[in-house]
Amino acid sequence: MAAATVYRRSFHLLSLFCLLFVASSDELQTLLSIKAAFQDSNTKVFDSWESSTPVCSFSGITCDSNGFVKEIELSNRNLTGLLPLSSVCQLKSLEKLSLGFNNLYGRVTQELNNCVSLTYLDLGNNVFSGSFPEVSSLSGLVSLHANKSGFSGTFPWNSLKNMTNLQVLSLGDNPFDRTPFPSVILNLTKMNWLYLSNCSIEGEIPEEIGNLGELIELELAQNYITGEIPRGITKLKKLWQLELYLNDLTGELPPGLGNLTNLEYFDASTNRLYGNLSEIRFLNKLKSLQLFQNQFSGEVPAELGDFKNLVNLSLYENKLTGQLPQKLGSWAEFIFIDVSENFLTGPIPPDMCKKGTMVKLLMLQNNFTGEIPGSYANCTTLIRFRVSKNRLSGQVPGGIWGLPNAELIDLAENDFEGPITSDIGNAESLANLVLGKNRFSGELPSQITNASSLVSIDLSYNQFSGEIPAAIGELKQLTTLSLQGNKFSGPIPDSLGSCHAINDVNMAQNTFSGPIPASLGSLPALNFLNLSRNQLSGPIPGTLSSLRLNLLDLSNNRLTGSIPETLWSEAYNGSFSGNAGLCSEKIRGFQRCSPQxxxxxxxxxxxxxxxxxxxxxxxxxxxxxxxxxxxxxxxxRSLKEDSWDVKSFHVLTFTEDEILDSIKQENLIGKGGSGNVYRVVVGNDKELAVKHIWHSDDYGGRKKMGSSTPILARRRTKSREFEAEVQTLSSIRHINVVKLYCSISSEDSSLLVYEYMPNGSLWDRLHSCKKLSLDWETRYEVALGAAKGLEYLHHGCDRPVIHRDVKSSNILLDEDLKPRIADFGLAKIVQANSNKESTQIIAGTHGYIAPEYAYTNKVNEKSDVYSFGVVLMELVTGKRPIEPEFGENKDIVDWVCGKLKTKESVVSLVDSAIPEVHRENAIKVLKVAILCTARLHTLRPTMRTVVQMLEEAQPWHLLSIVVSKDGGGKKEELMENHKL
Structure with missing residues (x-):
């Protein structure tokens, strides 16, 4: 009997052993098939995955007590390939599948439902395509990570209703279809982490959000959420992080928000919230508070000065008043403050760098008073120090000038006095020194030439005196030198000619004497040179003729001799006036150079x-x-019967009559919203383009001949388009902006006379019956040239010029297919005291209009950047901004972004007419276009940055393909790209 029992037990053990052996053998084959699916991966994780090695010893594999595979942990292992779900889901004991932070692509199929034992699933941070599968069979899931993985379409929210144990749901940063806040989530009461940022949630946050009492982290940022912050959020007393930024929230902070006493990170920036910040005073565990770009008012709560953990505070662009708490930042290792563009008063808190960790101090454009506290002279960690446009006074502590890590010191437009001290020589990292419009005085210390990282120096409109250091040429990275409006004297250093990167030199309105250094003519990047209103003498160096300047002003000096023949340019009219000793053979107003x-x-x-x-x-x-x-x-009746007023902006070689006689039907070459355009050939066979604009009455109608409206009234209703275009173009001198020769205006209409562009517009060459096959080199040159034209408008004029109708039909091409930005009928010069303009009329063209312009009527330079991004997409894809193939209510931006899934789909975007050899460069330009068309305007680059990026993408650079996989940019990018 005993022997039989032993026999039976042995038999059962043998059977179990055989079963386990068979199961282990099956799982081995399964894992080897998974390895084969990822064979193209550049990883060593599979080195241990060999048939001779026990399965439970495989790298990244964990087995249960019975030897079955329980966990696959292969996140962040540089895996590439399709997800082999048919193999993975054969592992019946698999509870954890972690494949996040890899390069997995393709579709995730319904086979995922076969992994019924999963409690942890991480597919986040990959490049999948298509929609996320319905996964209702995975009812045991506790954690689901699918964020930033390229999923699109409609997420199967109903799949979640049986996942009652779900604690972590991370779906953010995917371009899902718009959907209201999913109500199914409100019943998942065990949830402690909910990440739904940047996944197209719209509408209001339900009041029932308060049901999720276990939430520690709630992130709903960068969506289309409207309405007020619900009071239900105030019930979430375990919240550690609350992210609501980049939505369209309105109203006040809800009463009871102060109940969230465990909150450490709170960001509701870039919304339309208003009211006071009184609820914040109770959140004394805060480490980071971000409420910038709202409409909050009232004072900053004094209690913030007692917050022991606060290290980041960003409240810029609100309407806050009163003083900042003087103990602010003095307790913790404070890092960052930005309270710019408010109405704050009083002194700067003195102890924000008490722990020696502060990186950025940004307090510009307020009403702060008093001196800069001396404590910041020892804040060696500071990278940015900006207090411009306040009412600060006194002398700047010496150590500020020499902060070793400071990249930007901006003290402009205050009432500072005293000298720049020799400490400036210790500023090893200083790139930008901005001191304009103060009362600084004394000589510029010679030690400034030791600050070798300097890129821009602005000392304009102060009381500096003495000579410029002779070794200024040692600043090899210097691009801008603005010294105008001071009392500098002595010679212009010859060494300045060694600053080969310099683009802009302005030394006007000083008392510089001696000759103009001939070395300035060797500056290859010099674009603006203003030496006017000094006491310079001697001849104009012939070396200046080699420069390609957009601005040259040598007026009101004591120069003598002949004006070099190569400077006899219409663009330099007025550049030499006020120099009685100059002579010229051709320039009017100067004595001839011939002997008496x-x-x-x-x-x-x-x-x-x-x-x-x-x-x-x-x-x-x-x-x-x-x-x-x-x-x-x-x-x-003809145009010539009117009384015309001619205003010329260049030397004219034609007459008013020649223009008027040519305004007839046979010369018509185009029609636009603001007038007709005619091709005119004048007596010297010079071709011109003339825009004829009829002035409008008070109701927007065309002024009829013989109108009984009084002359004075008609003058008051003069075309706004005409005034805008003349105001803008008459002062612009740039090779990539169309030249305006003159305006000819009467009571009823006006004429603008431009240079003629024989190759029409970029639109014509890409899309119309005049379509011309443009090779990639030409497309690139058009893109770069047009970008430089817009860069000049935004950054090179006295005040930024916003075009407001950038499109391919407004980029004209000359005889060599070089581009010119044209049609400024909608342009508006930004007012000096405003950084954004609004209009009651949506100006622009469908397909090119930036999203914020369409629904807020607010426009700034970034609106032009968006439109230019659309033009870049046209150049790369050959598509129009609106095409039927894009789908209903979708444009080229939607179409392009919808294909950013795999390298193959990205390559398919490139126009088939572009040869294979140039496709990588074309994709580089497409990347720039994607950055330009970011939905949030603050995430778009400036045109200056766009030019730099395009220059890096020139066809002869063999650069790697880089495609942005980010669904819209994160908060950190927003702060880095902010103008401060």
Whole structure:
């Protein structure tokens, strides 16, 4: 009997052993098939995955007590390939599948439902495509991570209703279809982490959000959420992090928000919230408070000065008043403060760098008073120090000038006085020194040449005196030198010619003397040179002729001799005035350079009088003939019957009559919303383009001939488009902006006379019946040239110029297919005291209009950047901004972003006419276009940055393909890209 029992037990053990052996063998084959699916991966994780090695010893594999595979942990292992779910889900004991932070692509199929034992699933941070599968069979899930993985379409929210144990749900940063806040989530009461940022949630946050009492982290940022912050959120007393930024929330902070006493990170920035911050005073565990770009008012709660953990505070662009708590930042290792663009008063809190960890102090554009506290002279960790546009005074503590890590010191537009001290020589990292419009005085210390990282120096409109350090040329990275409006004297250092990166030199309105250094002519990047209103003497160096300047002003000095022939340019009109000793053979207003005649003085006088009389007679005869000719046509209505006022902006080689006679139907070449455009050929065979704009009445209608409206009223209703275009273009000198020769205006209409562009517009060459095959090199040159034109408008003018209608039909091409930005009928010069403009009329063209412009009527330079991004997409794809293939209510931006799933789908975006050899460069430009068309305007680059990125993408650079996989950018990117 005992032997039989032993036999039975042995038999059962043998059977179990055989079963386990078979199961282990099956799982081995399963894991080897998984390894095969990822064979293209650049990873060593599978080195241990060999048939001779026990399964439970495989790297990344954990087994249960019975030897079955329980966990696969292969996150962040550089895996590439399709997800082999048919193999993975054969592992029946698998509870954890972690594949996040890899490069997995393709679709995730319904086979995922076969992994019925899963409690932990992480597919986040990959590049999948298509929609997320319905996974209702995974009812045991506790953690689901699928964030930032390229999933699109509609998420199967109903799949979650049976996942009653779900604690972590992370679906953010995916381009899902818009959906209201999913109500199914409100019943998952064990949830402690909910990440739904940037996944197209719209509508209001339900009041029932308060049911999720276990929530520790709630992130709903960067969506389309409207309405107020519900009071239900105040019930979530375990909250550690609350992220609501980049939505369209309105109203006040809900009463009871102060109950969230465990809150350490709170960000509701970039919304439309208002009211006071009184609820914040109870949140004394806060480490980071971000409420910037809202409409909050009232004072900053004094209690913030007692917060022991606060290290980041960002409240810029609100309407806050009163003083900052003077103990602010003095307790913790404070890192960052930005309270710019408010109405704050009082002194700067003195102890924010008490722990020696502060990195950025940004307090510009307020009403702060008093001196800069001396404690910041020892804050060696500071990278940015910006207190411009306040009412600060006194002398700057010496150590501030020499902060070793400071990259930007901005003290402009205050009432500071005293010198820049020799400490400036210790500023090893300083790139930008901005001191304009103060009362600084004394000499510029020679030690400034030791600050070798300097890129921009702005000392304008102060009381600096003495000579410029002779070794200024040692600043090899210097691009901008603004010294205008001071009392500098002595010579301009010859070494300045060694600053080969310099782009802009302005030394106007000082007392510099001596000659203009010939070395300035060797500056290859110099674009703006203003030496006016000084005491410079001697000749104009011929070396300046080699420069390609957009601005040259040498007026009001003591220069002598001949104006170099190569500087006889229309663009430099007025550049040499106020120099009595200069002469020229061709420029009017200057004496001729030929030797004095031997003719006696009285005979010369007689000859001069005879010449004057002759000219007067000719003018009288010309006027008589003109009037007679006009009288002969009495009764015949034409443009020439009006009284015209001519304003020229360049030297003209044609007459008013030549233009007026050419405004006829056979010369019509285009029609636009603001007028017709004619091609005109004047007597010297010069081609011109003339835009004819009819002025409008008070109701927006065209002014009819013979109107009874009084002349004064008609003058008041002069076309706004005309005024905008003339105001903008008359002052612009740039090779990539169309040249305006003159304006000719009457009471009823106006004419703008431009240079003629024989190759039409970029739209014509890409899309119309005039379509021309543009090779990639030409497309690239058009993109870069147009970008430089817009960069000049945004950054190179006295005040930024917003075009407001950037599109391919407004980028004209000359005879060499070089681009010119044109049609400024909608442009508006930004006011000096405003950083954004609004309009009651949506200006622009469908397909190019930035999202914020369409629903807020607010426009700034970033609106132009968006439109230019659309143009770049046209150049790369060959598609129009609106095409039927994009789908209903979708444009080229939606279409492009919808294909950013795999390298293959990205490559398919490139116009088939672009050869394979240039496709990588085309994708580089497409990346720039994607950055330009970010939904949030603050995430878009400036045009200056766009130019730099395009220059890196030039066809002869063999650069790797880089495609952004981020669904819209995170808060950290927003702060890095902010103008401060």
């Amino acid at each position: 005649s031997n003719t006696p003085q009285h005979l010369r006088m007689v000859l001069i009088l005879l010449m004057v009389a002759t000219v007067a007679l000719l003018v009288s005869l010309a006027g008589f003939c003109y009037l007679k000719k006009k009288d002969e046509r009495i009764g015949e």
